[in-house]
Amino acid sequence: MRTPVSSGSPTPLQQRSFRFLLIATVGGFSGYALLLPVVPLWAVAGGAGEVAAGATNAVFMLVTVLTQVLMPWLLKRVDCRALFALGTLLIGAPTPLFALSTDMWVLLGVSALRGVGFGILTVTGSALTAELVPIAQRGRAAAYYGLAIGLPNVALLPAGVWLSSRIGFGPLFWAAGAVPMLAALTALGVERVRLKDPKRAAPASTATLLPSWTIMAVNTAAAGGLTAFLPLAVDSSVAPAALLIFAAATMLGRWLAGHLGDRFGQRGVLAPSALLGGLGVLLLALAAWTADPVALAGAAVFGAGFGAVQNTTLILMLERVDSATASTAWNIAYDGGHGLGAIGFGVLIASTGYPTTFAITGALLLACRVLAARRWA
Template identity: 40%
Template sequence: MTRPLLFRLVSVVACAVGFYLPLAVVPMFAGSAGAESSAGWANAALLLATVATEMATPAIVSRFGYRRALVAGLALLGTPILLLLTPAGTALVVVLAVNVVRGAGFAICVVAGGALTAALIPTERRGEGLALVGLVGGVPALLALPLGTWAAPHWGYGAVFVVTALVPLAAVVTVPALPARDASSEASHGLGRGLRRAALVRPAAIFAASASAAGVVVTFLPLAVADEAGWVAPTALLLQPAAATLARWAAGRLGDRRGQTRLLVPGVSLSAIGMAAMAATGSGILVTIGAAVFGGGFGLLQNATLSLMYARVAEQDYGTVSAIWNGAYDLGMGAGSIGVGAVLSVSGFGVAFLLVAATILPALVLARSEGRPARRPAGHRTGHVAVAA
């Protein structure tokens, strides 16, 4: 626990709060002023902008360095949401524009911050160190997502949006304490090479399948169970990240000892089963159990896929891995939001959730392929654990 790493943990927490606190609230805000399908576009805009910027962030870091990039990311993540408090804030075009800018800020935070975090941890203790960083980032996400959903109807959207703006801005003061490490000049050219490497694309594609369902959960679950007694959505949105956080920690320990590829099939299976259970939107018990099961599978895949990708590159390519993995994460979430938004025009939430569960199943083919002994990376006992931000 060095001083730079401690300061880096502050921005990890701030990034998690700035992203997750309004993640389910902004779709609620958009849905209150328009059709339910518009709510899906709110988070889709956030996540698609995130993906686009993640692809460009290695080049941004190469030009400006980690510290400047991280300051810009934190500012863009928080400040724009205050525009939703203006008279024009309820217009869908404003909601989408705000989320586009916030998505760009989040992308810079996770790609630049993730690569910097990995470099700050000694190689011989990287698995343990990244597990700790993942826990530090996972707990705020665990609490912020359901807290935002609960706080919006009780305290108002304004309170959620103001906190979202202030927390990332407050973390900016810790960035000068980080080392002035510059990215390799090869970083801006490494992304294209990385996308041509099947050993990196396969784990990213597996994770994207589960991430698409995660986007559906945070965007549409509060709307799907809106007629319940009021406890189902906050409880489910608490259990899902809680289970994911615990599963990530377990996956880090098990993967380091037995190989990360062994966790892929269980992760995909649990993701599909949990999503199918949440299709029973009329049963609060099944929805909450499904959220926990899905969270467990999602957490396993978070750690296992990122661990495989880090183990297959040299340190100078960590930024490329971070960009590809986070791109798969956010592209999957955005695709899920858009897809279900379109399906809702011809079906109910239950059918839409079952369709999402079905789309996860093809990832089992890739997961089984990665699990073959020949596919296991050499030296898997020193694989990494996922970084939250």
């Protein structure tokens, strides 16, 4: 149920602990974003093939999801702030070890260690966002948290590749390790949070998460597939701008959804958000078929819808179960959906081509709009 916000209540940004959480989140995700495209390049520079190079990120994401599965158990036993700091530290501390060797066992081992850290960081960050602010302000808090995640991705994903060619891999690995380690110290400014026992805090069954979880997973799978294959589906002169617009629109959509959701209720925002996502992907299907410039409009519309879906599904999950369970389920939908989307798109594209694959995806997202309109979403 939506709870009115008192005019005297401090906003999320006026709360000291939440500000420290945002600063630490930017640092932690900077270490992630800088190296996501760089580690495969380092593997190729050492003589690895494309499949082996891709395995570095695949292992990273696999370990991330496996760690996330264990987080509800861990959060019942350990202070959430301490786990957040540990996750941020594990993103950074092993990173300079990449510079020691391009042997695959080194690259995969370090990637796995960092995956543990990223799994901890993502779940505890979402949980702290929910716990540090009043319930009626969770939408806005999640929106600001989304900005803290999104800005490093927009700025540093392309910057990592550029820096590797300018300063070299070794210095970049040290820099990408130092930033999250400093962020782990910043996390000490966040107040201690011990999450409530889920059995006492949320009697509702986790099955009630399924509609929102499904909407989030389908939208994330679409985002994962489209970001992987859009550069191949449209003209190379259009693709970079489309991806940049998508990233920016995602942040804007999440920010707007957070404010609108707190004011009008999350369910009233979710259905239009899912509709926007479906329409945006259908525009991308049109761009892949004949009209490349339409990709810019499609990327903007899909990005806005995807960002809004991210925020609203997280808050709806938090309304149903405890923070640890909701954060874990949402992050698994996000990270697992990205990987499954890239694989699923590859299979569909091989058999039907880009326009048809994008059109099928758009239809699935429009079906999510129907699901979102139901009360049980």
